[in-house]
Amino acid sequence: MEMKVPNATADVSASDASAATRAPGRFRALVRREEIALVVLAALVGALGGLLVMGIGGAAQALHVFLFRLEPGAKLSGSQTLASPLLAFLPVAGGALLGLMLAWSAWRKSRPLIDPIEANALHGGRMSFRDGIVVVAQNLVSNGFGASVGLEAAYTQISAGLASRFGVAFEMRRGDMRTLVGCGAAAAIAAAFDAPLTGAFYAFELIIGTYSVVALAPVVAAALCGMFVSRLLSHGSHFIDMTAPATLPASAWPAALLLAALAAGLGILIMQGVTLVERGFRRTGLPAAMRPAVGGLLLGGLALLTPQVLSSGHGALEVRIDAAMSLSSLFVILALKALASAVSIGSGFRGGLFFASLFLGAMLGRIFATLAGPLLPGVEPVVFAVVGMSALATAIVGGPLTMTFLALEMTGDFPIAALVLLAAVATSLAVRRTFGYSFATWRFHLRGESIRSAHDIGWIRNLTVGRMMRRDLRTVPTDTSLKAFRRSFPLGSTQRVIAVDPASDAYAGIVLVPDAYADGLSDLDAPISTLLRFTDATLRPSMNAREAMAVFDAAESEALAVVDGPETKRVVGLLTESHTLRRYSEELDLRRREATGTA
Incomplete structure (x- = not known):
């Protein structure tokens, strides 16, 4: 007879499993038996995930326009100055509101939120959809009030949580459940960046933890459906306009390796910086619910210098990636944005560093191209901005193929994508050998978890x-x-x-x-x-x-x-x-x- 022992997997979604409406028996059997039925379900998850991403993104933009007095369609981080110096206190207000939400969760003694990587690594893909709603609310408050965090955490959490809810309803096997959670994340990233290949490989490298032929069809179906929904509801362009050289000079390849080494070092510094800020706040003795407001005060001071440190950085990237800028301006923007991101995450604002790492990497690439310009004849600085963008994102987020495909889908240029691939792989190798973690897995390490990826180790724990x-x-x-x-x-x-x-x-x-x-x-x-x-x-x-x-x-x-x-x-x-x-x-x-x- 088997002894009943505490099971983290059951705890993660026990409430959801009991609340979920089970699919009719014949449909459950069909999804469990037929691969095509799983692909259809993944496509449905992808379409719904795309809708959720568009809704969250629209809500964040509406908050920016209303709170920061922007023109409709204008991006917060693309602003040159704040409409009023008093708006610098908005991150404080956002931090205070987020603190109330955190205090409410602490009062209710809510369990820690499970994200898609942890769900797939430890819990067989089981995660709570209600956790996703909580993350979305916290991420919207953080980003909407100007904290230097991206919305990708909300996108992937809610989409993967929805996928897990479907998996529970259809009583899916462990492997299929993990794949479906990957489908939700793939759809979220594909919809956010209008990049289905990026979304698919984000799922393989970061959420599922491995590539398999079996998972290919459902993941690609979800990513494509997420992208199609995004295109139906959004008219914004995610492409980078650039004039690429007909051929890259031979010196560009070793230069890309050098830039990869710089990106690896900067990525590790940023991740360590977030930890140092977090420890600093903890040592002050401030209650966790008060820290975001204090962090918002620091962030507001940085915003008075330049509003481009606010929010995730979409607008700033569009403005700065190929704009004529002095070397000192590039250094200042890089330093202020890195500091703003560390303060935001370290003080307790909810969000991620996905897009912030892209923006910081683009600035690093521009600085590198300016310094190494005489050695790179015929190569525009924007080329190495793209290389730096992908390399630094690889260092912080992980996923060298994910970032390579993002560069390819943003630029449409294969030679540059090859240069990006070299830099991304080199960065990944350098970070793995010297540091060993991406930002997400580093946070797990600080909590005492031994997770290095989303590779399924939960079965051995169970x-x-x-x-x-x-x-x-x-x-x-x-x-x-x-x-x-x-x-x-x-x-x-x-x-x-x-x-x-x-x-x-x-x-x-x-x-x-x-x-x-x-x-x-x-x-x-x-x-x-x-x-x-x-x-x-x-x-x-x-x-x-x-x-x-x-x-x-x-x-x-x-x-x-x-x-x-x-x-x-x-x-x-x-x-x-x-x-x-x-x-x-x-x-x-x-x-x-x-x-x-x-x-």
Whole structure:
């Protein structure tokens, strides 16, 4: 019989699963059985995700126009000055409002929000749609009041949460659920950037954690549907107009590698900077609900210098990527925007660094092109702005192919895309070898999670000792005589018996039955405590299979007792090494078959 142990996967969406309206049985069976049905469902998720993205983006823009007195269609970060110096206090107001929302969540003792990467890595794709609504509200307040954060977190959270809700309704398998969550994120990014290839590879590299032929059709279908909805509802252009050189000079390739190294260093500094700001706020002793308002005050001061540090940076990127600017102006914009992003995230504003990293990378590329201009004849600075944009986004967000396709879909130029690919791969390698994390996984690391990507490691965490152990075991007190033990356990009746302390019922060790019948045991009235083995080696129900195998290896035992904790040490089960290996192999084989579509 299986022991019921706490399961994070169940906790993540238990409320959603109970509230979700189940799809009719025949449709559930169709989606679980037919790959084409899964593609159709993914397309539906993509279209709905595109609608959500357009609605969130429109709401944020409406807040900017209303609060900052912009002309309709104008972008906040594209402004040269604030309409009034008093508008610099809007981030403070936004921080105060966000603080109230955080205080409400703390009062309700809400569990931490699960994002798509964590959901796919640990929980088999299960995440809460209501979490998505919370993230959208917090992200809209943050971005709408001018915090230097992007809306991509809201886009992917709500779209992936919707996809997970569909997966729960259709009772989808773990692998299909993870794919569908990736479809939601793909649609969100494709709709936000009008870039289906970018959205698809964002899902593969960052949300699903691996590329597979089985996931290709649903992910691409979702990305295309998200893009089509975006184009139907939006008339804005996401392309970068540029005159690319007919051929890139040979010097451009080593220059791209050098720029990649600079982008890797800057990306690590920004990620570390966010952490330092966060620690600084924590050391002040301010309640978490008050920190965004203080951060908003600092952000307002930066906005008085230039409003281009506000919001995600869409307008500033459109203005600055190919505008004539002095080297000092580029450095100032780069430094102020990096500081604004670190202050915004570190003080508690909700959002991400996706578009901020694109803007910062473009400024870095412009600076590099200005300094290295004499060595790059015939190459416009905007070329290296695109390369820097993609390289820095790779360093912070991750996904070298994602950023390469974004550059390709923004410029439509294949030679530049090849240059971007070189820089993105080099940046990814440098960050991975020197730092080891993207921004999202770095935040998980600070929380104590060992997540390096969305690769599915949740199944091994769910394969716990409590789920695998046997509970039909017999125990014997340590003061039992050898004669009584032989009478109760004849040779051949069982291999081992758990011995417990007669006073506290705590685990004492294991008696191997053959040991009780060994030659030379003449004193039959002696207690069996002299035969105890593995007195210090025990398992806990919460241990996963890998942790259990490490204990087996250290103890050199074929079976170990499972106790409820280190204090009471009450025996709750028994687990053998052979059963652990078999269950681990079965689960590993299932994951492989899911990846190849043969499950």
